[in-house]
Structure formats: C-alpha cells, structure tokens
Amino acid sequence: MTEQLKQKLNDSAVLRWSVLALVAFTMLCGYFLTDVMSPLKPMLEKELLWDSLDYGFFTSAYGWFNVFLLMLIFGGIILDKMGVRFTGMGACLLMVFGCGLKYYAISTTFPEGAMLFGFKMQVTLAALGYAIFGVGVEIAGITVSKIIVKWFKGKEMALAMGLEMATARIGTTLAMVLTVPLADFFGYTDEGGAFHTNIPAPILFCLVMLCVGTIAFFIYTFYDKKLDASLDAEGLEPEEPFRMKDIVYIITNKGFWLIALLCVLFYSAVFPFIKYAADLMVQKYHVDPKLAGTIPGLLPIGAIILTPLFGSLYDRIGKGATLMVIGSVMLIFVHSMFALPILNVWWFATVIMIVLGFAFSLVPSAMWPSVPKIIPEKQLGTAYALIFWVQNWGLMGVPLLIGWVLNSYCKGPVVDGAQTYDYTLPMTIFAMFGVLALIVALMLKAENKKKGYGLEEANIQK
Numbered sequence: 001m002t003e004q005l006k007q008k009l010n011d012s013a014v015l016r017w018s019v020l021a022l023v024a025f026t027m028l029c030g031y032f033l034t035d036v037m038s039p040l041k042p043m044l045e046k047e048l049l050w051d052s053l054d055y056g057f058f059t060s061a062y063g064w065f066n067v068f069l070l071m072l073i074f075g076g077i078i079l080d081k082m083g084v085r086f087t088g089m090g091a092c093l094l095m096v097f098g099c100g101l102k103y104y105a106i107s108t109t110f111p112e113g114a115m116l117f118g119f120k121m122q123v124t125l126a127a128l129g130y131a132i133f134g135v136g137v138e139i140a141g142i143t144v145s146k147i148i149v150k151w152f153k154g155k156e157m158a159l160a161m162g163l164e165m166a167t168a169r170i171g172t173t174l175a176m177v178l179t180v181p182l183a184d185f186f187g188y189t190d191e192g193g194a195f196h197t198n199i200p201a202p203i204l205f206c207l208v209m210l211c212v213g214t215i216a217f218f219i220y221t222f223y224d225k226k227l228d229a230s231l232d233a234e235g236l237e238p239e240e241p242f243r244m245k246d247i248v249y250i251i252t253n254k255g256f257w258l259i260a261l262l263c264v265l266f267y268s269a270v271f272p273f274i275k276y277a278a279d280l281m282v283q284k285y286h287v288d289p290k291l292a293g294t295i296p297g298l299l300p301i302g303a304i305i306l307t308p309l310f311g312s313l314y315d316r317i318g319k320g321a322t323l324m325v326i327g328s329v330m331l332i333f334v335h336s337m338f339a340l341p342i343l344n345v346w347w348f349a350t351v352i353m354i355v356l357g358f359a360f361s362l363v364p365s366a367m368w369p370s371v372p373k374i375i376p377e378k379q380l381g382t383a384y385a386l387i388f389w390v391q392n393w394g395l396m397g398v399p400l401l402i403g404w405v406l407n408s409y410c411k412g413p414v415v416d417g418a419q420t421y422d423y424t425l426p427m428t429i430f431a432m433f434g435v436l437a438l439i440v441a442l443m444l445k446a447e448n449k450k451k452g453y454g455l456e457e458a459n460i461q462k
C-alpha cells in the first residue's frame with residue numbers, strides 16, 4: 001500500500017477544515033431562516049394583524065413534527081442506517097420546501113376571517129412551512145454533528161464543533177441585524193403617505209440562501225465519498241452498522257438523559273428567548289423597533305468568538321462538566337437581571353446580553369463534544385437525534401407558553417396603535433429554566449465522577 005493510500009483523507013488538515021466550512025455554511029443558512037421572524041414581531045402585529053398568541057403558535061411550529069411525528073428520531077435512525085450524504089441532502093431539501101411554503105403564506109393576502117385549524121389561515125400555513133423547515137434544520141444539525149465526529153475524532157473535535165456552531169450563529173446574527181433593514185428597504189409608502197415594511201422580503205432572501213446552502217452540502221457529499229474510500233483503503237469500516245437494539249443502550253444510559261435534560265432546559269432559556277428578545281428591547285428598554293434586533297444580535301456575535309475558544313479549551317484541558325455548570329449559573333444571573341425592574345436603559349441590556357453570550361458559548365461548546373464520550377460512534381446519529389428530540393419539546397412548548405403568558409397576563413396599554421407588554425413574568429420563567437439547568441449540570445458532573453465518562457478530560461489525544 002502506498003504511503004498516499006495509507007493516509008486517511010481526514011489526516012489532511014486543509015481538507016477537514018474545508019469540509020467543515022462547507023457544512024457549517026449550510027447550517028448558517030438554516031439558522032438565518034430559523035430566527036428571521038424574531039425582529040419582525042412588532043411589524044407582524046402592526047402590518048399583518050398577528051397577536052402574541054399567533055406569534056407564539058407560529059414559533060412553536062418549529063418543533064411540531066419533530067416532537068409529535070418523531071421526525072427527529074426517524075431522522076437519526078435514517079442517519080445511522082443510510083449515512084450522512086443521503087440524510088443531509090434530504091434535510092436540505094426539506095429546509096428549502098418549508099421555507100418556500102412559509103414565504104408563500106407570508107406574501108399572500110388571504111380573505112379576511114379565513115381560518116385553518118382555529119388559527120388565521122396565514123398564521124397556520126406559515127407555521128406548517130416552519131414545521132417542515134424545523135424537521136430539515138434539526139436533521140441537518142445532527143447530520144453535521146456526525147460529519148464532524150467522522151472527520152475530527154481524535155483531533156480538534158470540540159474546536160470544530162465550536163466553529164461550526166459559531167458559523168451557524170452568524171446566521172442568527174444576520175437574522176437579527178439584517179431582517180428589519182431588508183424589510184424596510186423593500187417597503188413602500190401607500191397613497192395615504194403611510195410607510196409599510198415588506199415582511200416577505202427577508203424570507204425570500206433566506207430562501208435563496210438556503211438554495212446556496214443546499215449546493216454547499218451537495219459539494220460536501222463528494223468529499224464524504226472520498227473519505228469513505230480512503231477508510232476502505234486503510235481496511236477500516238467507514239461506520240459500524242446500526243441495530244435497533246442500540247436505542248435501548250442509549251435510553252438506558254443515565255449520562256445520556258442528564259445531557260438531554262440539560263440540553264432542553266438550557267436551550268429553552270436561550271432559543272425561545274431570542275424569539276422575544278427584540279420585543280423585550282422595545283417594551284422594557286425603550287429601544288427603537290428599527291434597531292431592536294441589534295442588541296440581541298450581540299448574543300450570537302459573542303458566541304461566534306467564544307464558542308470555538310471554549311471548544312479549544314475543552315480540547316486541550318478538558319473540564320467539560322465544569323464549563324456546563326458555570327454556563328448555567330450565568331444563565332440564571334442574566335435572566336434575573338432582565339426580569340428585575342432595574343436599569344431599564346439600552347446599555348444595561350447590552351451588557352447583560354454580552355454576559356448571556358458567554359453562557360451561550362460555554363454550555364454548547366462543552367455539551368455537544370461530550371456526547372461522543374458517553375455514547376459509541378455508531379450510535380451517535382441516534383443519540384444526537386434523541387437529545388434534539390427532547391430539546392425540541394422546549395423549543396416548541398416554551399415560545400407558545402411565553403406567547404400565551406404575554407397575551408394573558410402581561411398586556412399594558414395600547415400606545416400609538418401598538419400593544420405594549422410587561423416582560424417581568426416571561427423573564428422569570430426563563431430564569432427558572434436556568435435554575436433547573438444548573439441542578440442537572442451538577443448532577444452530570446457527579447455522574448461523570450462516578451462513571452468516569454472523561455468529561456473533565458482533554459479531547460486531544462497526545
């Protein structure tokens with residue numbers, strides 16, 4: 001066997017970082033669409049006459065099919081059985097289709113009073129599109145995690161996961177910062193002289209981005225084929241086959257459940273918060289609605305810088321379980337500050353958002369690379385899928401809960417035709433998720449000590 005053949009494809013640093021760039025870009029496009037509606041909440045209420053419950057219902061749709069139709073779990077099984085190329089391409093096509101349906105719903109004027117499943121026709125159709133997209137982006141997420149393990153195991157795995165998440169978060173930042181300017185740029189002034197933002201414009205932009213992201217993933221599939229060939233040439237099985245009984249192994253593992261619980265609790269206090277953060281800036285910190293996405297936009301920016309940094313720290317010195325505990329403490333602090341009636345000024349909100357950026361980097365950069373320490377590689381697709389499935393209960397339920405709480409208990413007076421809200425109760429709910437996340441993080445640290453998962457150990461093999 002020649003020296004060239006003996007070398008696996010992922011031994012080439014240039015190649016493995018290049019494939020990471022391709023799949024991370026696909027995720028960036030997915031994250032952009034995920035949060036594109038958040039800064040538009042006040043405009044949706046004003047222009048399309050949605051209320052907070054409509055918005056909460058629409059936002060919760062992200063998890064409907066993942067949770068109730070078990071699409072994520074099927075996705076994980078398909079991933080372990082059919083491989084990353086087939087599953088990733090399928091996930092990309094679902095994202096494009098879901099986004100297309102959402103664009104159709106938002107750009108169409110339906111007859112007044114038209115209802116579907118008890119909600120406004122437009123809201124329900126947009127939600128259905130978002131639900132289909134949610135299946136695609138989540139399955140893309142587990143596929144990309146598995147791709148990273150495939151290319152980076154025994155190398156810079158946590159750094160690679162951190163960089164992938166950081167790139168994806170650029171999508172969230174773009175959603176926060178670009179959406180309103182895009183909607184305004186394509187807006188129009190009616191005969192009465194009133195200006196109307198163009199809400200569908202940023203969604204169309206996302207649709208185009210998702211098509212480009214799908215092409216990027218398609219290019220990746222060629223590298224993946226080559227990697228499998230190089231593993232074959234080395235006499236290594238590309239991947240061990242998956243068996244159904246592997247699911248039993250995963251769900252009887254206490255460490256797995258602790259990670260899954262920490263995941264749902266932590267992310268319930270972050271992603272659903274992002275959906276309401278722009279509105280919080282307007283309602284509590286009196287930020288101009290046109291700029292309201294800018295401060296929450298800092299959250300992913302902080303994470304973009306810090307997630308790879310903490311990932312690299314975990315690779316080199318370990319302390320994964322401790323990082324998750326510290327991140328949870330910071331989460332409680334941040335949401336308590338947002339809940340308390342103190343310093344209702346934009347700069348304080350900015351400082352607090354930056355601290356949340358730290359927490360939002362610490363926990364994910366330690367949590368995701370910890371899963372392969374608890375679960376064997378051949379079961380990873382299913383394990384990530386099961387964790388995402390548990391997490392999706394929160395991503396679905398919490399935005400709906402917050403929308404309902406706002407509509408039922410937090411309404412203030414209508415000012416200049418716009419409904420005002422008091423965010424104390426929603427922010428207290430988010431802080432409670434932080435408290436529960438801390439308890440689970442401490443339990444995970446104890447379990448690691450007992451079972452020796454190696455969560456406190458470095459990832460890079462010397």
Ligand SMILES: NCCCC[C@H](N)C(=O)NCC(=O)O
Pocket residue numbers: 031034035138141165168267271364388391
């Ligand atoms: N806003 C995108 C939601 C993606 C959720 C996904 N299940 C996930 O948790 N990914 C890891 C991350 O930290 O983004």
